[in-house]
Amino acid sequence: MDAPFCVQVKTRMQLERGKSSTGLLGAFQAIIKEEGAGRLYRGLVPPLLLEAPKRAVKFAANDFWGKTYMNFLGEKEMTQRLSVITGCSAGATESFVVVPFELVKIKLQDKSSTFAGPIDVVRHIVRKDGLLGLYAGMEATFWRHLWWNGGYFGSIFQVRAMLPKAQSPQGQLLNNFISGSIGGFIGTVINTPFDVVKSRIQGTAKVPGVVPKYNWTYPALITIFREEGAGALYKGFVPKVLRLAPGGGVLLLVVEFTLGIFRKALGPPYL
Template sequence: MPASRVVENAKQTSESVLSDASSAMKSAAENPKQATTTFLHTPFMRAALPFINGGIAGMTATTVIQPVDMIKVRLQLAGEGVKTGPKPTPVSVFRDIVASGKVLDLYTGLSAGLLRQAVYTTARLGFFDTFMKTLTSTAESKGTKVGFKERAGAGLAAGGLAAMVGNPADLALIRMQSDGLKPAAQRENYKSVIDALLRISKNEGVLRLWAGCYPTVVRAMALNFGQLAFFSEAKNQLKGTSMSGRSQTLTASAIAGFFASFFSLPFDFVKTRLQKQTRAPDGSMPYRGMFDCFKKVAREEGLLRFYRGFGTYYVRIAPHAMVTLIVADYLGFITK
């Protein structure tokens, strides 16, 4: 092909591309709503939206609930290794935090909490939504409906996968929240979640970022089983009632929050203990792993210690679940 023809074809192609782009921009300027709708319905955005919506929903909920999470962690770490140790209450913990510093100390670790939600909730809600769409499509092709067993399986898988990805941010959050319990001379005084992650990696090794990963995964699976599976099931059961859509969502969220708290609190307790621990001067660790932690706490502190602060945990989990699921539901609605 002559060089002149190649140049001419290239010129025509570039003019065509520019013309299409110009038309698209003109159309978007004239009708921005339609342009947005078209963009949201591209294959890439349809696949990404469950993850994006999940992340935004989780970060919104964490910002609201962070002070309660701070109190929950302090309750779990109080009286470690002593069966008849101190028995703090949410009120006494709140009072101590405020008295020793300032109200903003309740938001210690917020950057880690937001990063965790950006990773963990983005993944778990995204995976759950993706799994449910696949299961629904498969069930419809067979002329059946998705049952509780399938919802539970989707929740367990989504929670486990997301927890593995989000463990470093979760560990940084626990370290930042528990730092204030140490004597002033031994505190790390992390400036941010990035500072915490970098210093833990440098001083203890990169693999230390996945400390407590096993109970974190089990806890996430238990929490997701309680939250997502029961939320989805409760919403399905409430569809035939006279309740409004918003009331159905709120009621289903409250139910899901209770079951999520009940199933996951013992694993959350062990996860907190494992992620908080650091090596003693002789190189030993208080707990060798999840089962060792369960055994030592049960023997030294009693079985009921695993459910210490259940009320606080529920107050942390239920509103978080409600805010997360409501925001995710709303985002899903406006991005249909």
């Protein structure tokens, strides 16, 4: 199951209320049977458009916050504690870029969605709630990205320290892939409950005069836990981790390769 299927199935599983009646394959089969295979690709334009700027902001912010904290604390080298704090700060920064794209994606991938496409969703939201309506679910998105990046970058630091030192460029590539994949897995374990809450908040239509059932992140976590059990907080975990664990490894490879090119071109003082 490739990433497009994982994105759609994950969202459907997270929006499902009550105890899950289907697993990964069940949800996948149900979408094809009831709505057709084309539905698996619905809502993929926003995350595809977001991918490049999101990754750029993630690593630029991680580099910025890392240097800022090291200078502030007088540290000469990155530590485990700093790597976690830096990752969390990068995730918090990244969340501001992500929210509108995630909101449009959720609105399109909801089973009951009748929107014609991304532009239709944006027009509807702006007409109904104004431009700030595109930032519905900002608080939940903030926590989702803060915890994923904290787990991802913090794990990478620790795993790299535990792995045998690479003796060749190929060995370094392998170490980076392993570190990034483990980081992606751990980040997903930590942030999935926040992702479930974010999907619920962004997927719920606002009714004037009615307080939404899922409004703020931490109270919503408690509500889901009480009503649906702990397992509900990990709805969509399997398709999510299938995408983000190896994706975290590939991401680190690409970033390290790109940074290597710039280091050679600009020299150490600039990176």
